[in-house]
Amino acid sequence: MSDTLFALLHLAALLAVVVYAIASFVAGNTSRGILLVLLLAIYYLLVLHKAVRKEIARRRARRSEPR
Numbered sequence: 001m002s003d004t005l006f007a008l009l010h011l012a013a014l015l016a017v018v019v020y021a022i023a024s025f026v027a028g029n030t031s032r033g034i035l036l037v038l039l040l041a042i043y044y045l046l047v048l049h050k051a052v053r054k055e056i057a058r059r060r061a062r063r064s065e066p067r
Helices: 002-027 030-064
Strands: none
Touching (some): 002 030
């Protein structure tokens, strides 16, 4: 239960940063928006990418299993 709660809070924080980056672009703060997008991309590559690829592989393996 706590893992699910942690994941949901983490997702909400990431979405908040994405919304803030978009709002920065709209407000004319392009340098801040670009910095936020770059930092989110670096975060994804360093922290999330391995777990995302592992989950995709797990779902593909589960789908291809004979029933």
